Amino acid sequence: MLSEFLLSELSRLRAASELPLHRQLYEALRRVMLEGYLQAGERLASSRDLARGLGLSRNTVITALNQLTVEGYLVSRVGSGTYVSDNCPKAAPKPRARLAAQRPHLSRRGETLTSCYTADQLEVQPFTAGIPDFSAFPVALWQRLQNKHWRMSYPEMLDYSGAGGHAPLRRAVADYLRVFRSVQLDADQVIITAGTQQSIALCAQLLADHGDTLWIEDPAYWGAIKALTAGGLKLHPVAVDGEGMAPGAADEAAPPRLIYVTPSHQYPTGAVMSLARRRLLLATARRHGAWILEDDYDSEFRFSGPPVSSLAGLDKDERVLYMGTFSKVLYPGLKLGYLVVPKSLIGPFRQAHYDLNRPGQMPLQAALSEFIEMGHFTAALRKSRVSYALRRQSLLEGLKPCLGEHAFISGAEQGLHLCVRLPPTLDDQALARRIAEHGLLVRPLSGYCLQRRDARGLVIGYGYAPLAGIMQGAPVLARLIQEEIRRWKAGF
Numbered sequence: 474m475l476s477e478f479l480l481s482e483l484s485r486l487r488a489a490s491e492l493p494l495h496r497q498l499y500e501a502l503r504r505v506m507l508e509g510y511l512q513a514g515e516r517l518a519s520s521r522d523l524a525r526g527l528g529l530s531r532n533t534v535i536t537a538l539n540q541l542t543v544e545g546y547l548v549s550r551v552g553s554g555t556y557v558s559d560n561c562p563k564a565a566p567k568p569r570a571r572l573a574a575q576r577p578h579l580s581r582r583g584e585t586l587t588s589c590y591t592a593d594q595l596e597v598q599p600f601t602a603g604i605p606d607f608s609a610f611p612v613a614l615w616q617r618l619q620n621k622h623w624r625m626s627y628p629e630m631l632d633y634s635g636a637g638g639h640a641p642l643r644r645a646v647a648d649y650l651r652v653f654r655s656v657q658l659d660a661d662q663v664i665i666t667a668g669t670q671q672s673i674a675l676c677a678q679l680l681a682d683h684g685d686t687l688w689i690e691d692p693a694y695w696g697a698i699k700a701l702t703a704g705g706l707k708l709h710p711v712a713v714d715g716e717g718m719a720p721g722a723a724d725e726a727a728p729p730r731l732i733y734v735t736p737s738h739q740y741p742t743g744a745v746m747s748l749a750r751r752r753l754l755l756a757t758a759r760r761h762g763a764w765i766l767e768d769d770y771d772s773e774f775r776f777s778g779p780p781v782s783s784l785a786g787l788d789k790d791e792r793v794l795y796m797g798t799f800s801k802v803l804y805p806g807l808k809l810g811y812l813v814v815p816k817s818l819i820g821p822f823r824q825a826h827y828d829l830n831r832p833g834q835m836p837l838q839a840a841l842s843e844f845i846e847m848g849h850f851t852a853a854l855r856k857s858r859v860s861y862a863l864r865r866q867s868l869l870e871g872l873k874p875c876l877g878e879h880a881f882i883s884g885a886e887q888g889l890h891l892c893v894r895l896p897p898t899l900d901d902q903a904l905a906r907r908i909a910e911h912g913l914l915v916r917p918l919s920g921y922c923l924q925r926r927d928a929r930g931l932v933i934g935y936g937y938a939p940l941a942g943i944m945q946g947a948p949v950l951a952r953l954i955q956e957e958i959r960r961w962k963a964g965f
Contacts, residue, residue, distance in 0.1 A: 479498070479501050479502070479505070479527060480527060480528075482500075482501035482504065482505070483497050483498065483501055483527065493905070493906060493909025493910075493914060494529060494533045494906060494909055494910055495532075495533045495534075495536040495537045495540075495909060495910070495912070496537070496909075498527070498529065498533060498534065498537040499537040499540050499541060502537060502538075502541060502546075503541060503546060506546055506557055511557050512557060513557050513558065513559045513560070514556060514557060514559065515556065515557045516553075516554050516555070516556050517538075517547070517554065517555045517556070517557070519554070520534045520535050520538060529910075530910050532910060532911060532912060533909075533910045536912050538555060542555070545558055545560055546558055546560075582702065582703065582705065585702055586699060586702055586703060600913050600914055600915050600933050600934055600935070600938055600946065600950075610803060610804050610853070611849065611853070614844075614849065615840070615844070618840040618843055618844055619836065619837065619840045621840070621843075622836040622837075622839040622840050622843075623836050629835075630835040630836055630839065631835070631836075632833070632835075633827065633831050633832060633833050634665075634827070634832045634833060634835055634838075635823065635824075635827045636823065637661075637663065637664040637665060637819075637822075637823045637826065638663065638664060638665025638811075638832065638838055639665065639835055639838035639839050639842055640660070641839070641842040641843075641846070642665060642838045642839070642841055642842035642845075643660045643661075643663040643664075643665060643811075644660040644842075645842050645845040645846060646660075646663045646665075646811045647659065647660040647662070647663055649845075650783075650795075650797075650813065653772075653780075654769065654772060654782070654783045654785075654786065654795075655782045655783055655786035656783050656785045656786050656795060656813060657786070658813050659816070661816075661819055662813050662814055662815070662816060662819060663811055663812070663813055664811065664812045664813075664814060664822055664823065664826055665809060665810075665811055665832070665838060666796075666809075666810045666811065666812050666826070666830075666832070667808050667809065667810070667830070667832070668798055668800065668808050668809065668810040669696065669768060669770060669796055669797075669798050669810050670696050670697075670699070670700045671810070671830065672796040672810055672811075672812040673696075673697055673700040673701060673733070673766060673768070673796070674700045674703065674704060675812065675822065675825065675826060675829070675830070676731065676764070676766050676794055676812070677700065677701055677703075677704030677705075677706055677731065678704060678825065678829065679818075679821060679822060679825050680730070680731060680764050680794075681704070681706055681730045681731050682730075683704075683705035683706075684705065684706075684707055685706055685707065685730035685731070686706070686707045686709050686727050686728065686729050686730055687701055687706040687707065687708055687709065687729060687730065687731040687732070687733060688709050688711050688718070688720065688724065688727075688729040688731070688732040688733070688763075689701065689708050689709070689710060689711065689732075689733045689923070690710075690711060690713050690717075690718050690733070690734060690735065690739060690740075691710035691711060691712050691713060691922055691923045691924055691925050691928075692713065692741055692742065692918060692919075692921035692922045692923070692925065692928055693710070693733075693740070693921060693922075693923060694735060694740040694741070694768070694770075694921075695921065697733055697768065698923070701731075701733065706730075706731065708923065709724065709727045709729065710922075710923040710924040710925070711724050712925060713739055713742055713744055714744065715744055715883075716744065716745075716746060716747040716749070716750050717734070717736055717739055717744050717745065717746030717747065717750050718732075718734055718736075718739075718746065718750065718754065719750070720753070720754075720757065728761045728763075729757075729761060729763045730761075730763055730764070731763060731764050731765075731766060732754065732757070732758060732763055732764070732765045732766065733766045733768065734746070734754065734765065734766070734767060734768070734784070735767075735768045735769075735770060736750075736751060736754075736767060736781075736783075736784045737769055737771075737772050737781045737783065737784075737887070738770075738771055738772070738781075738884065738886075738887040738888045739884070740768075740770065741884075741890065741892055741916070741918060741921050741932040742883055742884055742892050742894075742918070742928075742930075743883045743884010743885065743886070743887070743888065743890070743891060743892050744883065744884065745781055745886070745887075746784070751784055751787055752787070754784070755784070755787060755788060755790070755792065755793075758790075758792040758793075759790050759792060763792070764792055764793075764794060765784065765788075765792055765793045765794070766794050766796065767783065767784045767785055767793050767794065767795045767796065768796055769783055769795060769796065769797050770797065770798060770801065771801050771887065771888040771889060772797070772887070773801060773802055773854055773857075773858075774801070774857070774858060774861055774887055774888055774889060775886065775887045776858075776861075776862050776865060776885075776886060776887060777885075777886045778886050781887070783795060785813065791815035791816065791817065792815075793815075794812060794813065794814050794815070794818075795812070795813040796810060796811065796812045796813070797810060797811055798810040798811075799811075799841065801889065801936075802850065802853055802854050802857060803850075803853065807837075807841075809834075809837070809838065809841060861889060861935070861936060863940055864935040864936075864938060864939075864940055864943050865885065865891070865935055867935075867940055867943045867944055867947065868891070868933065868935045868938075868943050868947050869882070869885060869891075870947070871943065871944065871946075871947020871948050871950070871951060872893065872947055872950060872951050872954075873951070874948070874951045874952075874955065875893070875950075875951040875952075875954040875955045875958070876893075879895065879896050879899075879958050879961075879962075880893055880894065880895055880954060880958060881893075881894050882894070889934055889935060889936030890932055890933060890934040890935065890936070891932075891933055891935070892918060892930050892931070892932050892933070893930050893931045893933065893954065894918070894929070894930040895918075895929045895930045895931070895954075895957075895958070896929060896958075896961060897926075897927040897928070897929055898929070898961070899929050899957065899958070899961045900929075900957075900961075901917035901918055901919050901929045901930055901931060902917045902919060902920065903957075904917070904931065904953065904954070904957045905917040905920075905931065907953055907957070908931075908949075908950065908953050911949055911953070913946050913949065913950065915931045915932060915933050915950070916931070916932040917929075917930070917931060917932075918930035918931065918932055931950075931954070933950070
């Protein structure tokens with residue numbers, strides 16, 4: 474029976490990942506079609522019958538079927554039903570035993586890297602944290618700039634770059650950071666990378682040896698966890714409170730070689746590191762001879778309160794390496810970021826970046842530098858701020874009914890996400906799954922934790938969600954949060 478096999482697949486997926494239920498069903502159905510268990514032309518049971526047989530809500534089943542239809546795996550025939558597309562395999566059905574997952578023989582590091590935070594969990598849809606709205610990006614203008622630089626490209630623009638990136642782009646980054654982030658630097662200190670994770674990986678490769686200790690915020694950004702784990706570092710989680718990373722005596726017993734922080738808007742809690750904490754962290758780095766990796770991923774979007782200066786702007790000992798990205802203002806697939814290194818590290822970092830990454834895309838970098846010089850970057854940023862401010866306010870208004878003694882919001886002053894903090898014993902993972910059944914994807918705060926067991930909440934993004942979607946979805950979120958809090962209270 475199809476339902477029996479799908480139940481087996483759903484059980485396997487649920488044990489191996491934290492995918493929302495509609496995505497688990499999508500993956501299970503897609504697999505049985507690609508493996509030939511369901512053949513081209515076969516008719517599926519109705520969404521109502523599938524929901525009953527699998528013990529899922531009909532909304533969950535419909536969401537999965539709709540996605541498979543959009544991607545061409547299924548076709549819907551009016552008055553007839555839903556059928557497997559002719560594009561799927563027509564081979565005879567395979568025995569279920571042969572459909573069992575064959576996990577490759579990975580290294581211990583590989584097992585760690587692939588055991589959590591998959592791309593499917595972070596798919597782009599309303600309320601996904603960290604995703605900007607790139608639908609309003611001026612594509613026609615961008616294409617004209619790129620075409621211009623492709624037409625006038627001379628040979629060295631088509632080669633690798635050994636200078637840390639296109640010089641005009643490095644100058645534009647330096648000018649921007651001096652004015653808006655109080656970072657004192659020369660353009661030579663800027664290295665253009667393929668994004669924040671490459672910047673993190675480069676720092677780990679050059680500044681630490683395999684097995685060295687790195688302090689990382691707890692909870693922490695999943696991308697940093699991946700990049701640093703791949704670098705063979707020993708991650709030492711340091712708890713985050715309302716003032717940011719809060720190292721104590723127990724942490725001092727594990728002296729760091731590197732310290733990774735998001736001080737201006739801690740990801741994912743949104744805490745802003747206080748001046749006292751910043752000074753403490755700089756003193757700690759000086760005392761241990763450690764390097765601080767400052768990830769300033771969304772400082773462009775500050776909606777209330779005074780601007781928050783960078784940690785690098787306070788650094789007098791050249792212990793801070795500062796990194797940022799263009800993805801939040803422009804579009805994620807641009808894959809261009811920047812890393813600012815102390816002057817003493819310019820030579821080694823340029824050489825290693827060239828040797829390890831073979832950086833290129835010089836025409837793309839040239840187009841971006843002109844995009845900035847012509848004022849389009851500032852215009853796009855200004856437009857984005859207005860749009861995100863409206864979405865943020867709408868989300869805050871919609872969440873009001875669930876706020877009170879047992880729920881509050883943190884991190885709403887800046888960025889493209891906020892965090893609804895919940896009681897430390899409430900099951901935020903179960904709550905996120907219930908929300909997913911209503912077609913909304915949010916991330917449980919506990920899913921970002923490395924060691925802590927007391928951080929519970931929901932990380933909710935509003936960058937990619939259209940205003941109308943927020944106005945419709947936020948009250949649903951509030952209602953489901955209220956219901957979960959009532960259920961939690963009844964358990965005491």
